[in-house]
Amino acid sequence: MNLRVFPTAQATAAAAAQAFAQAAREAVTAHGAFRVALSGGSTPKLMYRALRNLPQVPWKAVHIYFSDERSVGPDSPDSNYRLAHDELLTHVPIPEAQIHRLEGERRPLEDAARDYAARLPEQLDVVLLGMGEDGHTASLFPGTEALKATGRVAANWVPKLDTGRLTFTFPEINAARARWLLVTGAGKADVLRGVQAGEGDYPVARVQAPLWFLDEAAAANLGR
Numbered sequence: 001m002n003l004r005v006f007p008t009a010q011a012t013a014a015a016a017a018q019a020f021a022q023a024a025r026e027a028v029t030a031h032g033a034f035r036v037a038l039s040g041g042s043t044p045k046l047m048y049r050a051l052r053n054l055p056q057v058p059w060k061a062v063h064i065y066f067s068d069e070r071s072v073g074p075d076s077p078d079s080n081y082r083l084a085h086d087e088l089l090t091h092v093p094i095p096e097a098q099i100h101r102l103e104g105e106r107r108p109l110e111d112a113a114r115d116y117a118a119r120l121p122e123q124l125d126v127v128l129l130g131m132g133e134d135g136h137t138a139s140l141f142p143g144t145e146a147l148k149a150t151g152r153v154a155a156n157w158v159p160k161l162d163t164g165r166l167t168f169t170f171p172e173i174n175a176a177r178a179r180w181l182l183v184t185g186a187g188k189a190d191v192l193r194g195v196q197a198g199e200g201d202y203p204v205a206r207v208q209a210p211l212w213f214l215d216e217a218a219a220a221n222l223g224r
């Protein structure tokens with residue numbers, strides 16, 4: 001596994017923010033824009049806070065997408081867009097037209113998935129992801145239909161949450177130039193050990209060549 005391990009969640013988030021800034025500069029130099037998909041979750045939230053204070057991020061050339069969304073509107077406290085907006089996007093000089101949110105309030109959700117797929121660029125530079133304690137990533141939960149989806153974006157019914165989600169599919173995640181997984185906390189240590197050992201059937205194990213940003217607590221059971 002390609003691991004970067006830091007003492008605390010805060011340090012992990014700060015390192016991921018630095019990596020974001022550097023990747024953005026490199027992408028803008030190479031092809032004039034940085035196209036990145038954001039996620040929800042506790043570690044991304046810390047990263048967004050770190051990122052808004054960093055200098056030298058070429059925000060005017062950054063294009064924001066989302067790797068998943070809950071089935072709620074942009075004002076909901078559960079909205080991944082709202083998290084990114086409140087913690088990051090409202091604090092930086094990014095043109096509004098370059099922020100592409102998933103329409104979690106649309107019904108059927110399939111329509112939102114179809115329209116979002118049509119708006120996606122040919123290739124994303126970086127997809128930022130978290131991981132749940134059941135091994136889900138984006139909104140690709142164990143045993144759900146979207147694990148098999150072949151399009152770019154899927155509407156996914158998640159029985160254990162009794163709700164629908166919008167999510168990038170594995171083909172979309174794996175087509176990006178890079179995939180970063182931000183995972184912190186002792187609650188994630190067992191799943192990570194299983195992923196490393198090739199045990200269990202964790203959705204996150206299907207993310208190809210990820211770069212892992214971990215804290216010591218999450219990495220505790222890994223062979224390094």
Ligand SMILES: O=C(O)[C@H](O)[C@@H](O)[C@H](O)[C@H](O)COP(=O)(O)O
Binds near residue numbers: 039043069129130132
């Ligand atoms: O919308 C979501 O819920 C996320 O995109 C999801 O995939 C998240 O990243 C993981 O559940 C990890 O969340 P934590 O970092 O809060 O554990």
